[in-house]
Amino acid sequence: MNQLTLHESGPDTAPSVVFLHALGISSWMWTDQIEQLSDRFRCVGVDLPGNGESVDVPWTSFADSADQVRDVIIANGGTAHVVGLSLGGYVAISLLERFPEVVDSMVVSGATFEPLMPARVMTPLSVAISRLAKLRLVSEVGARVMQLPDDAKAMLIKDLGRVSTESVRKVYREINQLGVPNLSTEAVGKLLLVSGDDEAKQVMNGHHLLRHQYPTATTAIASEAKHFWNTQYPELFTDMIVAWANDRRVVDNLRSPALGPS
Numbered sequence: 001m002n003q004l005t006l007h008e009s010g011p012d013t014a015p016s017v018v019f020l021h022a023l024g025i026s027s028w029m030w031t032d033q034i035e036q037l038s039d040r041f042r043c044v045g046v047d048l049p050g051n052g053e054s055v056d057v058p059w060t061s062f063a064d065s066a067d068q069v070r071d072v073i074i075a076n077g078g079t080a081h082v083v084g085l086s087l088g089g090y091v092a093i094s095l096l097e098r099f100p101e102v103v104d105s106m107v108v109s110g111a112t113f114e115p116l117m118p119a120r121v122m123t124p125l126s127v128a129i130s131r132l133a134k135l136r137l138v139s140e141v142g143a144r145v146m147q148l149p150d151d152a153k154a155m156l157i158k159d160l161g162r163v164s165t166e167s168v169r170k171v172y173r174e175i176n177q178l179g180v181p182n183l184s185t186e187a188v189g190k191l192l193l194v195s196g197d198d199e200a201k202q203v204m205n206g207h208h209l210l211r212h213q214y215p216t217a218t219t220a221i222a223s224e225a226k227h228f229w230n231t232q233y234p235e236l237f238t239d240m241i242v243a244w245a246n247d248r249r250v251v252d253n254l255r256s257p258a259l260g261p262s
Contacts, residue, residue, distance in 0.1 A: 004068055004225045005202045007045035009077075012039035015077065015104070016080035017041045018073060020088025022110075022228070025159045026052020028152060032234035033083070033241065039094035039186055044076055044124035047093060050167035052159055059167040062174055073102045081245040084228060086110045087171060093181050093191075100187040109194045111226050112202040113209045115176045180213045188214045192244045194254065195224025196232075205225075207257040218253035 004045040008028045010158060027045025034043040044071060044232060050059030059065070072078045081104045084092030089111035148156060166208050183191070193210055195203050207219040222229050222236065230237040238255050243249040250256075 004057060004072065005047040006072065007034075007047070008043065009034060010040075010042040011040060014040060014042045015245075016073070016076050017029065017245070018045050018069065018076075018080045018082050019043065019045045020048060020050065020069065020082065020084035020091050021045070022086035022088060024051065024163045025156055026054075028052075028155045029085075029228070030083075030148075030232065031152065033230060033238050036234070036238045042076065042080070044072065044080070046072055048087065051087075051163055055162050055164075059164075059170055060256065062090050062094040062168070063098065065091045066098055070099045070102055071093055072076045078102065079104050081241070082106045083241055084108050084111075085117060086227065090175065090178070096187050096191060097181045097183060099189065103187070103190055104250070105190050105192075107192045107194065107241055107244055109230070110196075110199060110203055112175075112200070112206040113178055113180045113194070113200050114139065114205060116172070116200070116202055127200065137190070146231045150230060152231075180209050183214065185216075188217050189248070190255070191217065192240075192250065193219045194222065194240065195223050196227060196229040198224065200227075208259050211259060218248075219257055220250050221257045224252055 018029060021027055021029050026047045028045075030045050034045060037043055047054035048059075049065055049068065057068075071083075076123075082095065083090050084090070084105070086109075088214065091108055091110040092108050093111060093246040096106055146152075146156070193207060195206070197204075207221070210217045211219060220240075222233065226232055236251070239251050240254060243251045244245050
């Protein structure tokens with residue numbers, strides 16, 4: 001059985017932070033955070049199934065990927081702080097739902113708990129997205145949106161060119177079927193749900209949906225931030241991870257979202 005590719009740095013004896021990337025790319029998206037944290041944490045970037053250097057590991061589901069991430073955490077000390085964005089955020093939430101005992105704390109950005117669009121639209125659209133992403137011009141536009149340097153742009157183009165259309169279709173289909181996760185009180189206390197304020201409406205609604213079901217849940221918004229705001233505002237994103245991991249504190253530069261009626 002093929003194993004997930006890991007990118008590890010930092011002291012072996014330090015607390016672990018496991019980073020889970022977005023769809024179609026890989027652990028390089030966390031370069032800024034890992035560089036800033038590897039002096040005090042054991043940083044583990046996981047290339048998820050069907051993505052990056054783990055492209056030969058079949059993508060099955062969020063639950064299956066969460067099982068594999070759990071194995072990584074167990075092998076790296078037994079527990080970890082977990083950070084996930086977009087696809088990585090959904091895998092992280094599945095991990096927290098299934099195996100809260102291996103999670104010390106969790107930051108999830110850019111995830112939602114409601115359908116992105118009707119299924120009849122989502123299926124053909126996900127296929128189109130996958131095919132377009134393989135075009136160099138589209139990849140270069142994505143690199144500009146993410147504000148990537150040239151070396152990271154080359155990695156983005158490589159990653160998008162090798163992720164399969166079937167993997168993308170499966171991911172979007174499952175996202176469209178998700179609801180609010182079933183979390184214990186302890187698990188809710190470990191989770192910080194964040195987003196940029198320039199995200200899709202469904203992502204912004206995720207704050208409301210989570211706190212409607214779990215009134216004690218912690219959510220926050222980064223101002224003037226897009227989906228990949230870890231590359232847009234890397235220092236702020238890193239400060240957020242540290243504050244939440246160490247003190248369950250939300251940094252001052254983030255704000256609480258305005259929540260409408262339930």
